[in-house]
Amino acid sequence: MTLEKTFKLESQDGLHARPAGLFVKCLAPYQVTVEVELRGQKKNGKSIMSLMSLGASPGDDLKITVTGNDADSALKCIEDLFAKKFSAE
Amino acid sequence: MQVLKGKGSSPGFALAPAFILKNTNLQFSHEQIFDDIHESKRWKAAHSQVVHDLSELQKKYSQKGPQESAEIAEAHLMMAQDPEWISNIESFMGQKHQCEYSVNKASEDFAKMIESLDDPYLRQRAQDIRDVARRILRALDEPNSHEEKITGDHILVAEDLLPSELLSLYSPQLKGLVLQKGNPTSHTTILARTFEIPTILTVNGVMEKVRAHDEIAVSGMSGIVTINPDASEKKNIQDKIQRDLFEKEELKNYISVKSVTRDGVAIEVASNLNSAHDLNFALGKGTEGIGLFRTEFLLMDRSAAPSEEEQYQVYRKVIESVFPHKAIIRTFDIGGDKQVNYLNLPKEENPFLGLRGIRYCLKNIELFRTQIRALLRAAQHGNLGIMIPMVTKVEEVLEFKNLLKKFQIELLNEGKKLEKSPETGIMIEVPSVAMIVDQLASHLDFFSIGTNDLVQYLCAADRMNSNVADLHDAYHPAVLRTLKLISDGVKNTSCWLGMCGEMAAKYDYQPLLLALGFKELSVSPGAVLRTRKQILSLDMESCHKILQKALLADSSESLKAALS
Structure with a gap:
């Protein structure tokens, strides 16, 4: 199964180590591959270094593609993260 | 000994x-052919050791210790487990490269990519990647030697x-x-x-x-x-x-106490900072704002000046962190002893009397424009004061104010909201400007005295030159008289007076500063609490008495005696 959704980065900072870390951590339990796309660059969503190297700043639109058996739950988890603007609980 | x-x-x-x-041996071969099975074994052993060590570290700091340390440890652990990085390393080894070379290459590839970004915070993460890589290299160098x-x-x-x-x-x-x-x-x-x-x-x-x-x-x-x-x-x-x-x-008892004299006069004890990284330390010491943020450090150790966006992020962070207190950010103070390679500062016979501070900025408007635009945008997030260094005459202030207005209009035309205007002020470092503070006051909101330069220019002595360093004397009666002149000039104007030089942290001098009407003393973060404790022990009447005595001193010896 492949799901695709675009999210606006509304956290105060860009996709820094902490939010990128939260993103990777939230995906860890799922059997999925995740691709994050910004300005034509596609990066592995399970790699903190790749996510940081996107250089995403507040206001950027990130296109996220999730593939795999757990795509549903994984995307749900990402939605939560963006809804909370990456603030820790 | x-x-x-x-x-x-x-x-x-x-x-x-x-x-x-x-020292770790960081030499490795780029050309030789290595046995990939052997290298892969070495990699696996070193990698699992590093992951183990980093998880221990993360546990140690998530329980206690400053927040920064827990965050660094956690980020490093995640980097060490990064699947993309691991797969790049393994693929280099698959091409018969040495394990050390593969780790270094994969890490440098990521580090360089991150270093090329605009975001200053992210750029520094390149160092974290290199840090993780060096851990692996250490582990490869000395297998099984867990940290001693x-x-x-x-x-x-x-x-x-x-x-x-x-x-x-x-x-x-x-x-x-x-x-x-x-x-x-x-x-x-x-x-x-x-x-x-x-x-x-x-x-x-x-x-x-x-x-x-x-x-x-x-x-x-x-x-x-x-x-x-x-x-x-x-x-x-x-x-x-x-x-x-x-x-x-x-x-420690003074961290969350206000700095007020015994008879109720409130003084702001603020901090001098070279970098936004020291913010948490200063906040932990109960700083009441930032009295001097030295922006020229943003220009150093790099190959081109930082973009408006990058500067905006730094200034905003400083301003937000100290809100509701004030953040006084000083515009680039380059020239003199502060050299920046890519700005091609002219080689001068006499750099301290040359093109430095605002003089440079007014001749290099592009650099200044970027900084002022970033500051005007950042000002929306709290209480900002923009301070310009090395002013010697009214015309420079007027030129600065005109530019400020021009850049404000520019931003408004671009649709930026500028609801808050920053305060504006100058450093007093040069005797000429000390003599005309009353004439400058109607154009400004504050003055802050930079004492090292003021003393240097008053005494015509370089404190780094051991032959004359003793002539660079903060206790010279002329220095006190100059402070008095400035204080008199500021009286009956709407400006406030602060000090951000080293003298602000001289405990014997502080009673004089209070008597002279200083509203803000900005010191290194480590001196905030001692300064606050001192203020709490003083009262204005005795400060004025000390000042009267000190003004009669005719040598630095007798001035010191009046203060003791």
């Missing part, structure tokens, strides 16, 4: 045996130290840090200050001169390292350590 001198970067005193951190356990008090001596290395080696027994290299604005130095470990950098030859278990005395402020101190030097340092300990405990 042998005495070495370096750059003091985190204050305090220490006396303990040396623990020497061996050190017992008892010690002073760590090393060529250089990575932030994560400091985190792993940190314990309450780590009493001091002496590095042969090191950089005052690096994460390692910042962590050392946060942990309050006395630290001395750039101590030439220390790695050859110190042997394991030599006793070492460290004076973190003056940058003096004494190897095997004699009995009297030992006693001297021990006394200082005791006094510091006692004082540190006592000063």
Whole structure:
């Protein structure tokens, strides 16, 4: 199964180590591959270094593609993260 | 006994045996063909050791310790487990490269990519990637040697130290840090200050001169390292350590207290900062705002000036962190002794009387424009004061104000919302401007005195020149008279007066500053609490009495006597 959704980065900072870390951590339990796309660059969503190297700043639109058996739950988890603007609980 | 001198970067005193951190061999071959199965085994062993060590670190710091350390440890652990990085390393080894080369190459690829970004925060993460890589290289160099356990008090001596290395080696027994290299604005130095470990950098030859278990005395402020101190030097340092300990405990009582004299006059005790990384340290010391943020450090150690966006992010962070207190950000003070390669500053016969501070900026409008636009945008997030350095005449202030207005209009035309205007002020460093503060006041909101330069220009003596350093004298009666002149000039205007130079932290001088009507004293973060304690013990009447006596002094000796 492949799901695709675009999210606006509304956290105060860009996709820094902490939010990128939260993103990777939230995906860890799922059997999925995740691709994050910004300005034509596609990066592995399970790699903190790749996510940081996107250089995403507040206001950027990130296109996220999730593939795999757990795509549903994984995307749900990402939605939560963006809804909370990456603030820790 | 042998005495070495370096750059003091985190204050305090220490006396303990040396623990020497061996250098890692970072040489590896790029061309040779290696057995991929053997290299892959070495990689797996080193990698699992590093992941294990980093998880231990993360556990250690998530339970206690400053927030920064837990965040660094966690980020490093995630990097070490990064699937993309691991797969790149494995694919280099698959092409018969040496494990060391593969780790270095995969890490550099990521580090360089991140270094090319606009976001200054992200750019620094390149160092974290290199840090993780160096951990792996160390583990490859000495397999199975988990970090050596050190017992008892010690002073760590090393060529250089990575932030994560400091985190792993940190314990309450780590009493001091002496590095042969090191950089005052690096994460390692910042962590050392946060942990309050006395630290001395750039101590030439220390790695050859110190042997394991030599006793070492460290004076973190003056940058003096004494190897095997004699009995009297030992006693001297021990006394200082005791006094510091006692004082540190006592000063904790002043962290969340307001700085108010006994008769109710409120003074702002703010901090001088070189970098946004020291913000947390200053906030932990209960700073009431930032009285001087030196932006020229943003220009250093790089190949081109930072973009507007990058500067905006830094300024905004400073302004937001100290809100509702004020953040006074000084525009680029380059020239003089501060050189920046890519700006092509002219070679001058007499740089301290040359193109420095606002003089440079008014001749290089593009650089200035970027900075002022970033500041105007950042001002929306709190209370900003823009301060310009090295002003000598009214015309410079008017030119600056015109530019400020022009850039404001520019931003408004671009649709930016500018609801808050920053305060504007100048540094008083030059005698000429000290004499015309009343004429400047109607154009400004504040004045802040930079004492090192003011004393240098008043006494015509360079304190770095040992032949005349004694003539650079903050207790010269002319300095006090100049402060009085400035104070009189500010009276009956709407401007406030502050001081951000070293004299603001001279405890004997502070009663004079209060009597002269200073509203803000900005000192290094480590001096905030002692300054606050002093203010709480003073009352204006006795300050005025001391000032009357001091104004009669006709030599620095008699001035000092009046203050004691």
